[in-house]
Amino acid sequence: MNRLADETHFVAEVDVYFGNKEASMRKPIATLVIERLHYTVPDSTDIIFRDASLHAALGKVALLGENGSGKSTLLSLIAGQISPFEGQIHLPASILLLEQSIIGLATAWDVIGLRREADIIQSCLRGNGSAKDLEAADSLWTPWNDWLEIAAEFGFDEDSLGKPLTELSPGQKQRLLFVKALIRDPDVLLLDEPTNHLDREGREQVLSFIRNWKKALILATHDRELLEAVDAIVVLEQKRLRLFTGSYQEFEEDRRRIQAKREHDLQSAEQSLKKTLAVQRQSLERQQKRSQRTAANSDKLGLPKILLGARKENAENTSAKLAEKQTGKVEDAKQKRKDSQSLIIEAKMIAMDLPTSASVKGRMLIEAKGLNISFDGKNYLWTQDVDFCIKGGERWQIFGANGSGKSSLLKLILGELPPSRGQMIRRDSLNIIYLDQELSLLDRKKTVLENARRLATQDLTDSELGTRLARVGLGGDNRFKLVTHLSGGERMRLALACLFSASASPDLMILDEPTNHLDLSSMQELESGFRDFKGALVLVTHDRQFAEAVACRNFLNL
Incomplete structure (x- = not known):
């Protein structure tokens, strides 16, 4: 591996020398050259890139940076979906950007981009194809069989490819994007936060796909398991690009x-x-x-x-x-x-103002006995009744496939839903603070400061609230931004600041997928803060490393 003096292998304009033997022996598919890139958000003065340059022989490369640093923008620039204000991007190869949002598309064939071809083949198979369809089908039969074979590898048959997307789970939709990638077979594949909102099985599928992908790949992610699967990392900081040549572990040490x-x-x-x-x-x-x-x-x-x-x-x-x-x-x-x-890297990390906890370590807070729920009075959600006991100071991780009932269990714990069978026993005067995936406690039509005022139950002045907001990167003029204009990571930081201002001594904190919108620095600060929290903590998360970092020792798999 090529190691450079002084700042080791953080460099602006060098080829990637891969950090392991297998990668270093692999011939690069293509070389990405970015020259003096300048990009500003349209109709805004927000500068994303200023005089940014990069020269990288592509293997499997991760983009890493704070929320708002421009990772998604850079992928769109590389894919040619948007154009730089100044500078040039050279990547002489076929490129495919896998969009994580597939809203507005009707079926799997629409996602893959082969709806017209599928209609032609299916019309001919039904015997009602036109002469023009029959002519077009002559050149489609061989690739059609290849497409179906690829789809079958990911659990899709011909009928399921024609189903409405609304009938597919998040994991199925992610697998569908893999089908698209293999059918389109680009030289360079671009992925943007592919594991967001996926369960453990879905995350494993993404990891397996990336490991087995044979061509070049550029991946924007904060998922540490995915970062460990790449050969090089491009850091987006101070509106520039810095290339790191080595493993993620080496990157963390050098950083x-x-x-x-x-x-x-x-x-x-x-x-x-x-x-x-x-x-x-x-x-x-x-x-x-x-x-x-x-x-x-x-x-x-x-x-x-x-x-x-x-x-x-x-x-x-x-x-x-x-x-x-x-x-x-x-x-x-x-x-x-x-x-x-x-x-100096001025990352907007979460500075945790964690409340103290009045709960006694080891004292029972919540106990479930033979718990189950039915929405139709006949069929129960869980094949086996649920039993657990959460005690003061304990760390719990709840996980399971999408649709396994994690959200329903949280509603049972919070008392928002009555059990259909069994008992949910809560200690008297139990103080719980809860953060859901949608951050629904925030009023998106109000400003940052207005939300902080509304949710703070402690006797805090605007000055004290402003200090707390500043500690999560939302001080200064950011206090007066509407929540709807905040990024996902900024909304998460605001929600946490509001929660920690709302309760002086919670017995139990429940967080539903808290890392979904956080950058790596904020995630690490969150881990550090929760390690110091003395109360009980329940996490719904599929991030194994996050659960380990906050010392989860109790697990509930639904």
């Missing part, structure tokens, strides 16, 4: 080292500026005292006015030169500090 070095350089620059300012002040004070002594001595000596004027002018010139010299040193020191500050 910490580089960040520590940058912080040390900034500290040194600040100390140097402070020292330079002190020297400037002392030098000017000494010169001023010398000038005063010279003036006093001149008066005593009774020198002629013309000589006194010459001495005064000489002293003033000396003072001016000294001041100019010291000012230059101060400006140099300020510039060094500015340069050091510009290299």
Whole structure:
């Protein structure tokens, strides 16, 4: 693996040298060249990229950056869906961007982009194809069988490919995108957060697909399991692109080292500026005292006015030169500090203001005995009744396939739904704070600050609320943004800040897929904060690493 001096292998314009033997032996499919890219959000002053350049021989590459750093925008630029304001992007290869949103499309064939071809073949098979259909079908029979074979590998037969998309689960829709990728067979495949909203099985399917993909791939993700499957990482920071050549584990180690070095350089620059300012002040004070002594001595000596004027002018010139010299040193020191500050990664991480918990460790909070639910009075949701007991200080992970009843179980725990069978026992005066996937506690028509005011039950002033909002990256003018204009990650940070301001001492916190919209830095800060929380924690998540990081020791698989 190619390792570079100083900032190791964070570089702006080099080829990717893959971080493992298998990858390094693989011949790159294509080379992506980005030259002095500049892009601004249309009808806005928000700059996404400024003078960004990159030269990468593509294998399997991940895009990594904060929410709002431009990952999806970069994929759209590479795919040619939008154009840069300035600069150029060169990628001489066939490209396919797999859109995660397939709203508005009727059937699987529409998603794959072969609806017309499917209609022709099916018309001919039914015996009602036109002469034009029969002619077109001659060249379609062989690829048609190939398409059906690929679809079958992912669990789709010919009938299911014609079904409305509304009848497909999130996992099936994701598999359908894989079918599209294999049928279209691009040189370069682009994926944008492919594991969002997927259950464990769906996440495993995505991981398997990426590992087995034989061509080039560019992946925008914060899923650490997917990051471990790539050969290189492109970091989007400070409106530029930085290429890392190596594994994700090496990336994390080097990022910490580089960040520590940058912080040390900034500290040194600040100390140097402070020292330079002190020297400037002392030098000017000494010169001023010398000038005063010279003036006093001149008066005593009774020198002629013309000589006194010459001495005064000489002293003033000396003072001016000294001041100019010291000012230059101060400006140099300020510039060094500015340069050091510009290299510091100012990620909008969640600074956790976690409330304390009044719950006693090991004390029963919620207990389910023979629990089940039926929506029609006949069929029960779970084939086996559910039993569990949540105690103070415990960490629980609830997981299961989409449709397995996780949301229904949470409603039972919260008392929003009565059990059809069994018992749900809650401790008296139980204080629970709950965050659902849709962040429905937020009023999207109100501003950030208005939501914080509305939800805060603690006696907090606007100034205190503003401080808490600033600690989750929503201070300053962001306080007055409408929630509907926030990114998914910003809404998540706001919801957490509001929750932590709403209860002084929760016994139990319940979070439903809390990492779906968080960038990696925020996710890691969230993990750190929850490790320090003393109350009980219930997570509905399929992120195995997140559950491990917050020390989940109790598991419920529905």
